[in-house]
Amino acid sequence: MASVPPAVKLKEGRIEQLVLDLCTPDRRQDALLQLSKKREIFQDLAPLLWNSLGTIAAILQEIVSIYPFLSSPTLTPAQSNRVCNALALLQCVASHPDTRMRFLNAHIPLYLYPFLNTTTKSKPLEYLRLTSLGVIGALVKVDDTQVISFLLSTEIIPLCLRTMEIGCELSKTVATFIVLKVLLDDVGLEYICTTAERFFAVGRVLANMVAAQVEQPSPRLLKNIIKCYRRLSDNLRACNALRSCLPDMLRDATFTNYLQNPSTINWLQQLLHKVQGPRVAAMQAGGFDHMLVN
Structure with a gap:
């Protein structure tokens, strides 16, 4: 030796x-x-x-x-x-x-949830929120149904949705990644699509984020948003609901000059194919193919 x-x-x-x-x-x-x-x-x-x-x-x-400083303006860097x-x-x-x-x-992840439950946008709290999300992100990075089942037994989805609404760009990206990893697991997809309340809670936040992308575009964040929608479309009831609630900005040319990543375009094409049917999706595919060429 x-x-x-x-x-x-x-x-x-x-x-x-x-x-x-x-x-x-x-x-x-x-x-x-x-x-x-x-x-x-x-x-x-x-x-x-x-x-x-x-x-x-x-x-x-x-x-x-x-913890006592989370609701106080005296938290220092x-x-x-x-x-x-x-x-x-x-x-x-x-x-x-x-x-x-x-x-x-x-149950150590529960110790991080107070940081995700904050609504203050100060930098010291944002750093705590982002680093806590990093811990959860490390858990879901390796595909494991046991991890997803544990997280679903807690309040991780509402907490991530809150961060997706109020966090900085990076926090939103990590929180959306966590929701995506939950959705990619069959247990997670079934959990979110079991009730209309859960589905529309996720759908509402995703739609708001799509709208915000027009003003403040982020390639990484938009990719995760599209992936979330695409995975939701694998559930029949969710797919039917998306036919009426999928944001128009994902159907039209709003992001034509913005989507440059081939994999993101492919995910969007798959989404439109499932939600709108192959004929409508094919009509729009020409525009996406043009983006790939250029």
């Missing part, structure tokens, strides 16, 4: 010491900062965080300590950044295959 180089041992020892420092209040802030920076290069950080005595509890203590570093470590745990289900079984 090859020996571990001294430099690697030194780095690993430094990481382990930083993890231990999380449980020491006067060392925690620096440890959070350093570990959040190193989480991408130390592959075993997630299991180390999870299996170290008291570490997850210390991280959650950081998160809970900021420094406070927000510190908690965002803690959330970044939770994202690391949520991303790792050895800790993902333990993370879920401990």
Whole structure:
């Protein structure tokens, strides 16, 4: 067996010491900062965080300590950044295959929901909202029905819809991605389309976002919106409803000069084919093909 180089041992020892420092209040802030920076290069950080005595509890203590400031204008960027570093470590745990289900079984995502439940648009709160969405996004990135089923047992859909309405562009994009990943799972699609209330809640927010794209276009966001509509059309009742409530701006030439991504155009063509029928979709396809050529 090859020996571990001294430099690697030194780095690993430094990481382990930083993890231990999380449980020491006067060392925690620096440890959070350093570990959040190193989480991408130390592959075993997630299991180390999870299996170290008291570490997850210390991280959650950081998160809970900021709750009283969420409805107050006194939340500072420094406070927000510190908690965002803690959330970044939770994202690391949520991303790792050895800790993902333990993370879920401990119901740790629920600790993030107060950040998603805020309506204030201040930058410190927006950073908390975005970083929390990053944790949930890490969970759904790997297709797993267990993850989707857990999230659906919570308030994740209403919370994402709220962010899709009030968040910054990046927060909206991540929240829409989460809703899309839920929809792409058969359990998630069935859940959202089971009742008219759920379907129209999602449809209303998507339609408002489409309208907003005219004033403030975002290729990534529009792609996720179109994908959400396309996946909804796989449900027969939802597809029938979309025939009357799909925004006209997705049917006409509103985004002709804006849609440049071939995959986005393909998703839109599929959507129109299912909602409007092959004949109408084919008539519009010429315009999309022209966009692909140019």
